[in-house]
Amino acid sequence: MRRPGWAAPGRWSLARQLLALQAAIVALLVGVGATLAYLDARRATDERAAHTVTALAESIADAPDVRAAVAGPVPSRVLQPYAERIRHDTGVDFITIMSPAGIRFTHPNPARIGGRFVGNTARALAGHEFTETYTGTLGPSVRTVVPVFGDGHRVVALVAVGITIRAISAELRRRLLVVVGVAVMVLAIGIGGSYLVAARLRRQTRGVAPGELRGMFEYYEAILHAVREGLVLLDRGGGVVLCNDAARELLDLPADGPGGRHVGELGLPEELVASMTSPEPRADEIHVGDTRVLVVNTSPVRSGDRAMGNVVTLRDHTELQGLTGELDTVRGFAESLRSQAHEAANRLHTVVSLVELGRPEQAVEFATADLAAAQRLTDRVVGSVAEPVLAALLLGKSAEAAERGVELEITEDTAIDGVVEPRDLVTILGNLIDNAVDAAVENAGVRPPRVRVSVHREDGRLVLQVADSGPGVDPADVPEMFRRGWTTKSSGGPVGHGLGLALVGRAVRRHAGTVEVAGDGGGDDGAVFTVRLPLDAR
Structure with missing residues (x-):
């Protein structure tokens, strides 16, 4: 039965898996390190024991007192106290001085003096010292046997010094306790550090399992691209x-x-x-x-x-902006029709009133003259502008301007024959005329409100120019005029606040054209906007 709070490793959080992995790695490294440290300590202990017994055996064999005592009548009487004193001072387990025949002169157990030495002595009798591990009367030990030379380089005695394996193991255990203590401390520090890292990761990942993270990433990736x-x-x-x-x-x-x-x-x-x-x-x-x-x-x-x-x-927003522009154009046309209907109604009332006053001749003259003027404007615009949408735009803007008390003049040289995309021309002319009419109305107290529009070919380019009688523009504002949001109006028009000139700039750039702004209000005109569109850039 699954214990409460237990989760299969596959459902562990990323932090929990990281903690388990780091703890396992730390434990493995500490275990390997402790094993290597133990082996090194054992090697060092064995080498230290061998070095100790070798050095001590050599020093005893070279001592003049030993050579003299060996040549005496009872060597044990002199050598036993001497050997025991050195054994206690150095901590070795036995010092055995013997005759070339292997008869002991000294031994830690006095009862064994006079007995035969248990071990190999052949190499020492040949004049060579050696170190070996051998099991003698005191058990397994590391011992060194060194010859004692007399006159004529003759072996007169042998010295064996040894440390039991039991004593070496005790020293090794003391070292092992230190190794184990250090290993436990390192393991605790490593696991503690891993826990802190895992806790931080758990906070950052909110305890989510790797599978869940992978699924979330795949879902988010699919959503982002969908x-x-x-x-x-x-x-x-x-x-x-x-x-x-x-x-x-x-x-x-x-x-x-x-x-x-x-x-x-x-x-x-x-x-x-x-x-x-x-x-x-x-x-x-x-x-x-x-x-x-x-x-x-x-x-x-x-x-x-x-x-x-x-x-x-x-x-x-491009398509919507285009639809908004078209809607703005339709609204403009509707406003133009409303203005024309309003103006026609005023003229009709005037004609009816003249008839009621018994002046039919004046009524006919008034109606004929007004209709002739309107027809002349319509004929001139339609004859100059081949594109019906642009012709309707200019007629509509003329009616709007007239209703606001602004004279909209379309110059005699105006001619548009459909060489440029009509939608872009509607964007350029419509926004420039709207701004010009607003400026002319704003400055009506200084100059008669007037807007002049001219469209013609010049040096392989289509030149569109809109001039107004407004206050002009500050030359410092010209670099910013065609950026989004720039405006001098307190409220936005149908296409959005501060967007008209930005749309003009975009349409001009799309046709690789240029826009020039002149007029600071000091001359006859206020602001003059001149747009040049290359006719071969379609």
């Missing part, structure tokens, strides 16, 4: 962390994506970059580019008080 809106994630420094397919298309980025570059290095307009990297939220900002109109929303992301970056959503 949505039609563009989505861009930026880090705190403005670097692109994520950019879905829709965003790459809307921003005209290469297929391989921005590759972590800063958003300012992607060739985007400065205003768009500023909006995307803004530390404050931006809602439904419209940005007009050369080929698209984008609605941008920027939402800063925070973790507590720490800024993490921005989430930017992009919506393509």
